[in-house]
Amino acid sequence: MSRHRDVRNMDYSEDYDGYDDIYGHSVDDDYYISPSNRQFLYNRENAGQSRSGEVYPMEQDIQEEDETEEELKLMEMDKAKLESCMDQVRTTLSPLHMSRQEIVKIIIDNKFEIDKIINYILNTQRTMPTDRRDKGVVPTTTIIPSGENENEKVIVPSNTNIIKGFEIDPATLDSISRSQSPNSGRGTPVVTSNSEIAEEPKLRKKDRKTTEALYKKERGEAREHLYMIVIGHVDAGKSTLMGHILYAMGQVNQKTMHKYEQESKKLGKQSFMYAWVLDETGEERTRGITMDVGRCQFETKTKMVTLLDAPGHKDFIPNMISGAAQADVALLVVDATRGEFETGFDFGGQTREHALLVRSLGVTQLAVAVNKLDTVAWSQDRFEEIIGKMKSFLRQAGFKESDVTYVPCSGLTGENLVKKPSESELMTWYNGPCLLEVIDSFRPPARPVSKPFRLSINDIFKGIGSAFCISGKVETGALNVGDKVLICPNKETATVKSLAIDELSQAVVFAGDQATVTLSGIDMQNVSVGNILCDPQDPVQVTSKFEARIVVFNIRVPITKGCNVVLHHQSLEEPAVICKLVAELNKSTGEQIKKHPRFLQKNTSAIVEVQMSKLIALELYSECKELGRVMLRQSGVTIAAGLVTRIIS
Amino acid sequence: MKLVAKNVTKDGEGDVTLVPEEPEDMWHAYNLISDGDSVRSTTIRKVQTESSTGSSTSSRVRTTLTISVESIDFDTQACMLRLKGKNIEENQFVKMNAYHTLELEMNRKFSLRKAEWDTISLERIEMACDPTKSADVAAVIMHEGLAHVCLITSSMTLVRAKIDVNIPRKRKGFVAQHEKGLQKFYDTVLQAILRHINFDIVKCILICSPGFVRDQFFEYLFQMAVKTDNKILLENKGKFMLVHSSSGFKHSLREALQDPAVINKISDTKAAGEVKALENFYTVLQCEPSKAFYGKKHIEKAIEAQAVESLLISDKLFRCQDVKLRKEYVQIIDSVRESGGEVKIFSSLHISGEQLEQLTGIAAILRFPMPELEEDSDEEA
Structure with a gap:
């Protein structure tokens, strides 16, 4: 008669009273040793840390610990990091009057971030340093030193001057307790810069301010979200690179990886084992190419990164566009193999088209991963050659040189992905950051949380039970559970039943989030990909004809009036006709060159009118950047990128 | 189209009598007939008669009428031509200037009288009466979630079915929904093909898509054909052609028609x-x-x-x-x-x-x- 027993409300703690004292808890160091004696005892829990703080992390120390081999790897990684930091410190501050031990301590305290380390050393030495890098790049983080740090202090008596450093100037100190692994959640950084909150000059509603406050409250504590799209020519190794990063970060467990390895071997495609992490459908795996955008999440020191793995194949650019529309930053992967880079980069290759596309979709920060450098024996010349070509092209494409970073790496061997290189050939000439550090140093863009709510639908699927879910990126504003939303252009209303980010349910989502919304009060048939969810009080504009300022890409066939194109707007893909060429503009000044041109040649700029075959929801670029961008494609080639300047009704 | 009689004077006035034989001829007729022409054809008209006692009965009679055309309506789906106009030749059922809508029917002759036959119209008749048949082509243009099933005749491209399905994207760990959606989509397209394409007439079926959709669909098509023992499909396997196009929108058909392999096969299509x-x-x-x-x-x-x-x-x-x-x-x-x-x-x-x-x-x-x-x-x- 177990159902008559009040199982649910049973107080287990009572039953198990005293249980804790007996099992699973070693009581010795906690209860019998007075704190003053502590330093003389060998403490297993922080042995690894304290010892590594002293000298080198010794292997036998770790073996004693009952942690798995992950720990071991970390230590190796740290060792490499430590060494490279040490080198950098020595080279930058050559007349350094500090012992090696002291430097090691500082490096570890500052989590191997070379800038911070140098700043710290310079600060403690009371000299006036010249900051080598723009300080705004890395959001400053402060942390209260945790108890473990204190332990270390007690144990390592030689570090007294460092402790002084803490006491002298605790406010300016940027220190994070050394975390177990780069992706562990310990040490929550507190964002002190307010730059991420967009300033809305005209607040149309009172509650805008409260949204902002709510955003600060909800998200101020957490790591910042960053959406990164991985782009590049087909077979550049995008999926493999990302799969390997995820594996190295511990996002994919060993068992799964082993399974992939075995299965891919069976198909005779062992080199695709890492790509399988992101390519999940059977079709993608057997063909060995990504077809739709793969999505994954991992954490870096300061960021929560959502990875969008774009397909590189020419035919799947529509999918890539819908992914890129959600991205904040991009990682361009190029193949360093001789001949391969050239095919991807030359006319018709996707390296160019992808880079142009992401730039036109508003991505300004880019990292270029020069992949497969192991195939050319980590040749520096090859690396420089590729960089040289990429630099001039990216400048033309409109990327600022300071916003582009180049990293040599190998996706298959995992070189220079999450830790500093160990390959001696690479180490001889490269001592820059590894890929993960580059990703970590991206600046998250401003999130327009105070604007009216907009979400562009990217996917529609059945949820649990009868409800159906849509997912997409919240472009602007915030959405709460229970809110009414208007789905444009059909103008259907629905109620938000629940919200989730990455399977975790939320009470509210903000601009920039990749949210899954469960809707009720609407039929699944009435919603389609590319629709916009918006605030019923402040709906998005709906039209079938608009005027846009376009930049024509390198096209073969000129654009004339009546040109049939496919219009891409966020995830929307619709046929459209360029029904009028209003004026041709000077590309750099924007002045009108010619009224009513007969046709538009390549690399020009113009104002055109676009007629859609049915109603679509969009916004003026001046009012909402995210929803005011369109892409025009024809016969599988992107012919132009445009900004909506006027809505013609 | 069959030309039965042609009486056109030197100054361009006159009439021709034609018999449309296939749906395409209706399109030619639509291009031939313009406002103000007079068309004579047999038709069915509802006639009301009033008896001497005042009670009225209505009956449908087949009669031949001549109307002066005022408006022309071409139904692309049914390939029908409706001509509305005033009666200009009174007969026992229909009064002068009474409105009537003629529906031109297949295999029934009609005569068309124009005040002026220009070169374009005369050419059109010649073209329509050209007995050399060009290949009829069917095309399925598709990408994931969107498909058009079209028939291409020498002068018409008719969309017979448009399939627009939402296919959930692949998501981490939820590939099943994507694959299920895809299967459902393929099934719908398959049904549309079976319903709208007459394999006796069509010489060639193009399956156009970006990526691998066409290969996947083709595979599915014949998997299903074997499963359901569909003889028609299995017999006509050789008629299918897989062609690349950049999207599933109708205008992408242009790319498919430019493919050299396709041009070879359907070279005489307009x-x-x-x-x-x-x-x-x-x-x-x-x-x-x-x-x-x-x-x-x-x-x-x-x-x-x-x-x-x-x-x-x-x-x-x-x-x-x-x-x-x-x-x-x-x-x-x-x-x-x-x-x-x-x-x-x-x-x-x-x-x-x-x-x-x-x-x-x-x-x-x-x-x-x-x-x-x-x-x-x-x-x-």
């Missing part, structure tokens, strides 16, 4: 020829912009200089209500021919014709560059 001609125009526009022009005003000026080498014109322009305007277009064609130019009349039901229509409906490649035309840019209507 659609392929038109696509090529338009492509040619765009190439010239790219390389020598002062040799390619569009818009009536520019073309007229080029004709004055006898510069037109080949003229592309949409048949929609001849279907206009304005008789004077039509005459002007006929004039354009005639003068191009006189000066030795080539004229291509595009069917506005083909995709290339649709595009030409967007491009003012008239375009030309010139023999020599005329940069002076480029100067006066204020031509956009």
